[in-house]
Amino acid sequence: MATINSVEQLTENKFVNLFHVKGENDKGHKSNYFVASRCKTKEDLMITTGKNVADGVSIYALCGEKHDKVVMVRQYRYPINTYIYEFPAGLCEPGEDYHEAAVRELHEETGLVFHPLDVDSMYELPRFSSVGMSDESVAMVFGYADGEITDKYQELSEEIQVVLVDRAEAKRILKEEHVAILAAYQLQHFIHDEEPFAFLH
Template identity: 60%
Template sequence: MGKIHHVEKLTDNRFVNLYHVDATSVHNTPVSYFVASRAKAVSELKLKTGKNDPDGVIIYSLFGEKKDRVVLIRQYRYTLGGYVYEFPAGLVEPGEDLHEGAVREMYEETGLVFTPLHVDPAFEKPYFTTVGLTDESCATVYGYASGEISKAAQEDSEEIEVVLADRNEVRRILKEERVAIMCAYMLMNFLKDEEPFEFLNEEI
């Protein structure tokens, strides 16, 4: 196993920072590695705490009386210089549990009312997003959305279009559009299963 010698914080931003890791690999070669993180300080990095507290939530939500549409957002991302389809998502605030964060983020991004499902913890525990680049982890929260779409609570920095996609639209999106990978995998599940949340009843 590699050995970490020193970690230095290189930036001081509100939402994400860059850290430099000085280490030695298992092959006894020097390693200079860079990590993007939501952590505010070196002491809060997951490589220091050894914990996997979720940075954010991703919301997989069905909509409509027949529960046959999925709630997506089409968002402009500066990393791509264009739009990408994603699930509603956001950071968990201090003192907020996953379900509370999901309800808040769904409303802020879409105007919809979100009712979370309570599922086996294995389905909603935080998993890592892009571990070669960042220590960020996100938990998935499942549930049902209702109400009217609104942009009233969106931040000025956000450019978001809310999409209530049926299976035909999901097929088109997967074939033709840019899609976040965590969203894409769940959309494939949405296409396959008559009851998309049936897998949540399985024992792990």
């Protein structure tokens, strides 16, 4: 396993920071690595703590009388300068558990009320979103949503359109649109599984 020799914080931003990591792997190769992180300081990095703590949540919510639609957002993202289809998501507040964060974030982004399922923890444990360049970790929360869609709770910085996706539209999105990888995998289940949450039982 590689040895990390030093970590230098290069930025001090609210939502993401850049760290310069110097290390040497077990082949003797010396590396200069740059890590993007949600952490505010190098003391909070997983490099330092060894702990995988969820930065945020991604919400897989079914809605409709027959629970035959998935709540998605079509959101503008600066890194790709276009729109991408994603699940509603957001950062966890200090002391907030996954379900609390998911209820809050779904309501803020869509206006809908989220009812999380009580599932085995292995399905909700935080997973790494892009570990080649970031230690960002996201917990997936599953459940049902109802209520009225509105954008009145969205932040001014957000450019989000709420979309209720049935199986036919899910196929079109996967064929024709930019889709976040986590959402793409779940949409594949949604299209083919008669009971979309069967894998949770």
